[in-house]
Structures are given as C-alpha cells and as structure tokens.
Amino acid sequence: MAYRPSEGRNQKKQTPPEQANLVPIMNLFMTIIPFLLSIIVISQVAMVALNFSAAGAGGGEGGPGPGGSGIEKEVRVIIMASSGNQVFPGFEIRGWEAGPVYIRNAEANGNYNFVALNDALIKIKSSMQMDNITLVVYPDVLYGTLIQTIDLCKLNGFPNVIYKPATVSYGSGG
Amino acid sequence: MMRKVRRKFPDAAALSITSLLDILTILLVFLIKNVSMEAQRLTAPENMSLPTTITNQELIDNGLTVLVKVYPDEILIGTDNLRAGSLQQLMQDASIREIIYNYMRNEASQIKLLNASKGTNYQPCLLIQADKEIPCQYITQLIKIGAGASFANIYFSTLQDQFWLQASAQQIQ
Numbered sequence: 143m144a145y146r147p148s149e150g151r152n153q154k155k156q157t158p159p160e161q162a163n164l165v166p167i168m169n170l171f172m173t174i175i176p177f178l179l180s181i182i183v184i185s186q187v188a189m190v191a192l193n194f195s196a197a198g199a200g201g202g203e204g205g206p207g208p209g210g211s212g213i214e215k216e217v218r219v220i221i222m223a224s225s226g227n228q229v230f231p232g233f234e235i236r237g238w239e240a241g242p243v244y245i246r247n248a249e250a251n252g253n254y255n256f257v258a259l260n261d262a263l264i265k266i267k268s269s270m271q272m273d274n275i276t277l278v279v280y281p282d283v284l285y286g287t288l289i290q291t292i293d294l295c296k297l298n299g300f301p302n303v304i305y306k307p308a309t310v311s312y313g314s315g316g
Numbered sequence: 317m318m319r320k321v322r323r324k325f326p327d328a329a330a331l332s333i334t335s336l337l338d339i340l341t342i343l344l345v346f347l348i349k350n351v352s353m354e355a356q357r358l359t360a361p362e363n364m365s366l367p368t369t370i371t372n373q374e375l376i377d378n379g380l381t382v383l384v385k386v387y388p389d390e391i392l393i394g395t396d397n398l399r400a401g402s403l404q405q406l407m408q409d410a411s412i413r414e415i416i417y418n419y420m421r422n423e424a425s426q427i428k429l430l431n432a433s434k435g436t437n438y439q440p441c442l443l444i445q446a447d448k449e450i451p452c453q454y455i456t457q458l459i460k461i462g463a464g465a466s467f468a469n470i471y472f473s474t475l476q477d478q479f480w481l482q483a484s485a486q487q488i489q
Binding site for chain 2: 164167168171174175178179182187188189190191192250251253254255256257260279280281282283284285286288289290292293294296297305307
C-alpha cells in the first residue's frame with residue numbers, strides 16, 4: 143500500500159523572517175521628539191480669575207445673609223504704593239467690624255507684608271462669613287503685588303474678588 | 317582536499333532597536349498628549365516674568381480665550397502677537413486704545429457668530445499675561461477696554477508656586 147507523499151516534501155525551504163526596516167521611523171522619531179521636548183512647558187502656568195464691577199455697581203450677589211440688615215457689607219482691601227495724604231505704601235482694610243487695619247511696608251523692611259495681610263484675611267473670613275471682597279488698587283501698585291493679593295483673598299475663602307481701581311476725588315473727602 | 321577556512325571573528329550580532337523603538341513610541345504618545353495648541357496659548361511667554369500664585373483656577377468649560385501680552389515696552393494682542401503699541405501709548409493715545417478695543421470686539425463678535433452658527437455657548441474670555449513689574453494702571457486700562465468689548469471673564473496668567481508666601485515671610489524678617 144502506497145502512501146501519498148508527505149506535504150512537507152513540497153514545502154520550500156523556510157527562510158528566516160525579514161526584519162522590518164526601522165531606520166526611517168527612527169529618523170522620524172529622532173526629529174519629532176526633540177521638537178516636542180523643546181516646546182513642552184516645564185513650569186506650571188496657572189490662572190487667576192477676576193471679577194470686576196462697573197463703577198459703583200458692586201458685585202450683584204444674591205440676597206442678604208441670615209439675620210442680615212439687608213445692606214450688603216463690603217470689605218475693601220486697599221493696596222497703595224506711594225506716600226501722600228492719608229496714603230502710605232502697604233495695605234489698608236476697611237469695612238471690617240473690628241475696625242480698619244493698616245499694614246505698612248515701613249514696618250516690614252519696605253516690603254509688602256503679605257503674611258500680616260493673610261492673618262487679617264483669615265480673621266475677617268472667620269468673623270464675617272462672606273464670599274466677596276473688594277480690592278481697591280492705586281495706579282502705581284505693581285501688577286505682581288495685585289495678583290498676589292488676589293491670590294491671598296482666594297486662598298482665604300473669598301472666591302469673588304471684585305476689582306476697583308482707586309479713583310482720586312477732589313474736594314471734601316471723608 | 318579542500319581547505320577549511322575558519323573565521324577569525326564571529327559575525328557581529330545585529331543591534332536590536334526594537335526596545336528603543338518601544339520607549340520612543342511611549343515617549344511620543346506622552347509628549348503629543350501633553351503638547352496641545354491650547355496649551356501653547358497658555359504657556360509663559362519668553363522675556364516675561366509672570367507673578368506667582370498658589371491658587372490655580374481653571375478656565376470656564378465653554379471659554380474661548382483672547383490673549384493680551386503686556387511687556388514693559390509693548391503690548392501684543394492675539395495669538396499672532398500683533399503689536400498694539402507701548403504702555404505709554406495705551407494711556408496717552410486714544411487711537412491705540414481704539415485699535416485694541418476693535419480687535420477685542422471683533423474677536424468677541426466672532427465667538428458670538430460661532431455660537432449662532434453652530435448652536436454652541438462659548439464665552440469670550442480675556443487672558444492677560446503681564447510682567448509682574450508693570451504698574452496696575454496699564455492693566456486697569458486693558459481690563460476696561462476688555463469689559464467694554466463684552467469680555468465678562470478676565471483671567472490673569474501666573475506661575476504656580478506653593479511657597480511664595482513663605483518666601484515673602486523670609487524677606488520681611
């Protein structure tokens with residue numbers, strides 16, 4: 143009895159699989175990766191949002207708080223940079239029940255005392271329980287100082303920071 | 317009798333670059349994921365020292381940003397960095413303010429047109445990138461122009477630094 147020939151006999155001799163040519167794709171990668179590395183951002187860029195009011199319009203928040211008198215209280219942080227009539231480099235906080243707070247640069251080696259401002263904001267937040275705070279900024283205050291003040295306000299639970307540029311008025315003042 | 321030739325050295329094994337290719341592929345995917353065009357708009361500009369903050373707020377979900385870069389010597393508007401003039405011109409020259417206003421107004425109206433045509437609800441956001449040494453009067457002027465041009469959301473670009481308050485405390489001691 144004859145058997146049919148094995149199929150293996152008809153097969154061609156196996157050759158080792160050809161290795162894919164990776165050189166072009168490596169070239170592409172070597173071009174793209176340095177480019178992407180060059181444009182990647184190493185420093186963490188953040189953003190700070192700002193609410194601002196039209197002149198005298200206020201924040202326009204909801205109704206008064208429980209037991210409130212109906213008149214919305216406003217705490218104002220005034221940032222000053224130059225000296226003058228009732229003006230000094232530093233911060234002044236008005237509208238707090240405990241009275242005005244003066245944080246002078248002269249008492250902090252000529253620098254803005256953000257630590258004292260931070261402490262004052264913590265106390266204001268715990269005593270007044272409000273979300274709004276108004277920043278009144280004099281024109282010569284540096285932008286970095288403004289942003290760091292906004293940062294402290296937001297850190298201490300004042301998400302709605304209302305920006306008001308300081309207005310200079312002439313005549314009888316209060 | 318045939319002479320037997322013996323090789324002195326064995327054949328050099330081909331360098332396998334497959335594993336290197338794997339690493340590069342992973343790296344490429346990671347980089348492409350992180351580098352987006354929107355991120356490019358929000359990167360720190362060169363030659364500008366941004367102020368540092370601890371807080372980092374996200375842009376509103378449906379916000380489309382219009383960028384204003386404020387350098388000590390010039391103001392650049394838009395992603396194309398169109399030169400709008402100097403800081404002094406911003407305060408003194410009404411035509412410069414009008415140029416900036418018209419640009420912002422045009423950008424805001426384009427966003428509104430996009431909303432009308434596609435049924436979206438994008439909000440125009442003004443993103444100000446300014447050097448920390450610039451006096452606030454210029455920033456105030458830009459905010460006023462932006463508010464007049466229907467920008468209700470204004471953001472400031474900063475660098476995140478968790479320790480700036482501690483550094484400030486050391487300065488005053």
